[in-house]
Amino acid sequence: MEILIIVIAVVFAVAVIGVAATFLVRGSATRRRVPPASERTAAPGGSTATIAPEAPPRAQAPPVASAPVVVEAPAPAEAPAPPVVAVPVPLEVPEPTAGRLVRLRGRLARSNSAVGKGLLSLLSRDKLDEATWEEVEDLLLTSDIGVAPTQELVERLRTRVRILGSRTPEDLRDLLREELLTLIGPDTDRTVHSLRADGAGPAVVMVVGVNGVGKTTTTGKLARVLVADGRSVVLGAADTFRAAAADQLQTWGERVGASTVRGPEGADPASVAFDAVKQAKDQGVDTALIDTAGRLHTKVGLMDELGKVKRVVEKHGPVDEVLLVLDATTGQNGMVQARVFREVVDITGIVLTKLDGTAKGGIVVAVQRELGVPVKLVGLGEGADDLAPFEPAAFVDALVGQ
Missing domain, CATH: 3.40.50.300 (P-loop containing nucleotide triphosphate hydrolases)
Known part of the structure; x- marks a missing residue:
């Protein structure tokens, strides 16, 4: 009986101690959840609201200094150098052009002597009738002067011969020279026949x-x-x-x-x-x-x-x-x-080649009169320096044999 009472007392003591321990744990937890007054703010309706404390900022690692990245700018493209053109060393010295046509006058005169000599022979006749003037016209046409320039030249010659009266070979040659030079174009303005x-x-x-x-x-x-x-x-x-x-x-x-x-x-x-x-x-x-x-x-x-x-x-x-x-x-x-x-x-200009040989010099007149384009150079042979600047006076002198 005594033993039973002791056991009941021990069980009762253990139960009391357990209940007391439970109340102690709950009170401690409640005290931990209530924040201090400094962390409480008024909520709507007069109650208080609890603001959770902010977490302390995380410490940031100091930035690691990285080496600067160097970007090299591309080198400017060099402009291509102009091609080097080798200029040949002259192998010859060309003949000066001054007087080339005068030097070659003999060759030009031989090739066109039929025109000048034929005209002088016809104009020197004792009687200049219509038949003679027709022969003059035919000779001029066959020299490639052209129809219109031929008719103009014949009319001017007829008038000048009639006025002249005397017809010595020298007078006729001068007359023919003047009229041909008028047709071809005087070289008083040398720029007309010069290269620009x-x-x-x-x-x-x-x-x-x-x-x-x-x-x-x-x-x-x-x-x-x-x-x-x-x-x-x-x-x-x-x-x-x-x-x-x-x-x-x-x-x-x-x-x-x-x-x-x-x-x-x-x-x-x-x-x-x-x-x-x-x-x-x-x-x-x-x-x-x-x-x-x-x-x-x-x-x-x-x-x-x-x-x-x-x-x-x-x-x-x-x-x-x-x-x-x-x-x-x-x-x-x-x-x-x-x-x-x-x-x-x-x-802008004409170069007449092959005026030597069988060429007919009247083409010079035709080209300039009909086209309004001056003859600027004439070729008088096959030689390297047989191209000459055209000089009307020298050309006409060769035609009439002066």
């Missing part, structure tokens, strides 16, 4: 013509004329359709120390001409001579392409001269060629 190659920058001269008249040879000889007059020259081989044309022109240039701009066979002629003028500008050269391919004046496509060459070259500046090369032996057929070329490229 004295402007600022390189003068640009295009050489045009039909197939077979000798444009490339004439261009090479013209380079000699200019070099002999103290000018520097760049040659443009724009005849890219004939295989040997560029080689031929380059040979002409090497002989007088002129460089030649050329392209591959079949290249665009306009681009070659453009490059030649550009090189002349870059090198400070006086004159750019452009040799063009031969054109049949009846081929519209080829003539249009010639016009394109001129337009492309004009992007550098004006073309100072467009010289049409005419074979003097073709006579009046050359007039047809000249009219077509004038419409396409506005020719």
Whole structure:
């Protein structure tokens, strides 16, 4: 019995201690959840709201200093250096142009002596009847002077002879000389028959013509004329359709120390001409001579392409001269060629080749009178220096045998 009472007492004591411990734990938890007054704010309705304390800021790691990134700027692209063009060393010294036509007067007179001597023989007859004047007219027509200039010359001669009275050979020669010089054009204004190659920058001269008249040879000889007059020259081989044309022109240039701009066979002629003028500008050269391919004046496509060459070259500046090369032996057929070329490229001057031999000097009159384009150069032979600036007085003197 005593043992049972002891057990019950122990169980009761343990239960009391457990209950007391539970109340103690709950009170401690309540005290931990109630914040101090400094952390309580008034909530709507007069109650208090608890603001949770802010967490302390996290300490940030100090920034790690990184090495600066160096970005190298690309080196500026260097402008390509202009191509170095080797200028040939002159192999020859061209003959001075002054007096070339005078020196060659004998050759010109021999080739045209039939005209001058025939006229003087007819005008020296004792009786100048209608039949004689018809012979004079026929002789002038066969010399390729042309119908209108022939009729004008015959009328003026008839009037002057009638007024003159006496007809000595000397008087007739002077009379004939004056009238022919009037037809051809006096050389009192030498700029009419001179090349326009004295402007600022390189003068640009295009050489045009039909197939077979000798444009490339004439261009090479013209380079000699200019070099002999103290000018520097760049040659443009724009005849890219004939295989040997560029080689031929380059040979002409090497002989007088002129460089030649050329392209591959079949290249665009306009681009070659453009490059030649550009090189002349870059090198400070006086004159750019452009040799063009031969054109049949009846081929519209080829003539249009010639016009394109001129337009492309004009992007550098004006073309100072467009010289049409005419074979003097073709006579009046050359007039047809000249009219077509004038419409396409506005020719400014004529180069008459092959005036030696069977050429008829009257074509000089026909070209200038009918086209209004002056003859500026004449070719009197096959020699390298047989191209001469045209001098009307010297030419007429050769015609009448003075």
